[in-house]
Amino acid sequence: MEQPFSLTSEVREGCLVISTNGYVNNVGGEAIAAEFQRHFADGVCNIVVNLANSRVVNSVGMSFLIEIIEQLNDSGGRMVFTNLDPSVEKMLAIMGVFNFAGKEKTVDDALQRFVRPQP
Secondary structure (H helix, E strand, O other): OOOOOEEEEEEEOOEEEEEEEOOEOHHHHHHHHHHHHHHHOOOOOEEEEEEEEOOOEOHHHHHHHHHHHHHHHHHOOEEEEEOOOHHHHHHHHHOOHHHOOEEEOOHHHHHHHHHOOOO
16 A cells, blocks of 8 residues: 655755655645745745655656646746656656756755756
8 A cells, every 4th residue: 555645845055855755646746736836935946856755656746746847947946856766767757857857866966956057
C-alpha cells in the first residue's frame, strides 16, 4: 500500500525548497502547488523540488508541476528538481520538462545554481 503523501518546505537563500515524501499524484501535486502558491504570493520565485522520497510521479501530479513551471517562467522564476529516481528523471526528460526546468543531484547543488550565472 502506498504511503500517504506529505511534504516539508523551507526558504533557503531566498529559494523555496519543497521536499516530498510519497507518491506525487493528484493529492501530492495539489499539495506542492498550494505550498508553492503560498510562498509565491510572498515574492519567492525560485523553487527546488527535492524528490528523494518520491519514486513515482503520475501524469496528474506532473500536470501540477508543469503549471508551476509555466507560472515561474512567466514571472522570471525557475524550478530545479533534485534527487531524482532514474525512472522519474527519464519521464521528465521524455516530457521535455528539462527544457523549462533544471535538475541537480542535491538541494545544495540546486541552490548554487540560483546564485551562479546561468550559461
